[in-house]
Amino acid sequence: MTTQTVTQEWIEEVLEQHRYLRSVVAALREYLNEPRPAAGEKGSHSWAAELSKQLMTLHDELYRHFRFEEEGDVMDELIEAHPEAAGQLEAVLGEHPAMLSGLRGIVSDVLSYSEGGRPEDPRLRQRITDLLDELRDHEQEENHLFQRLEYRDVGAAD
Numbered sequence: 313m314t315t316q317t318v319t320q321e322w323i324e325e326v327l328e329q330h331r332y333l334r335s336v337v338a339a340l341r342e343y344l345n346e347p348r349p350a351a352g353e354k355g356s357h358s359w360a361a362e363l364s365k366q367l368m369t370l371h372d373e374l375y376r377h378f379r380f381e382e383e384g385d386v387m388d389e390l391i392e393a394h395p396e397a398a399g400q401l402e403a404v405l406g407e408h409p410a411m412l413s414g415l416r417g418i419v420s421d422v423l424s425y426s427e428g429g430r431p432e433d434p435r436l437r438q439r440i441t442d443l444l445d446e447l448r449d450h451e452q453e454e455n456h457l458f459q460r461l462e463y464r465d466v467g468a469a470d
């Protein structure tokens with residue numbers, strides 16, 4: 313049995329969280345593909361209320377996940393061990409706040425839509441899809457980056 317370093321365990325935990333987030337996002341995409349009742353029509357309130365619930369769940373899960381990636385010593389250790397990747401690591405983690413605030417803006421618009429306080433925004437679905445695509449690209453980049461760094465560590469130990 314090979315002994316795992318703290319960094320390797322951390323990377324595996326991150327990859328596991330990414331898998332879980334992909335399932336949350338997949339459910340959300342599926343929901344978005346369902347027909348949406350027009351604002352003010354029967355069912356439009358509950359459609360938007362359910363959507364905002366799913367978006368808030370995603371927000372909370374993401375918030376927790378981003379904190380896990382940002383906090384602790386592992387990121388500092390990774391940067392120390394791979395100074396050549398420091399810029400890339402910092403840049404990718406630096407994308408977190410904008411994604412969270414984008415998601416909060418969408419949640420607030422969906423809530424206002426569900427309360428009938430705003431005319432139907434035809435771009436709502438597109439904005440959500442764009443954000444989910446951005447999140448997918450972001451997590452993929454992290455996956456590649458972390459796995460590449462882990463592979464180098466393992467390779468160096470052999």
Ligand SMILES: [Fe+2]
Nearest residue numbers: 377381451454
């Ligand atoms: Fe991540």
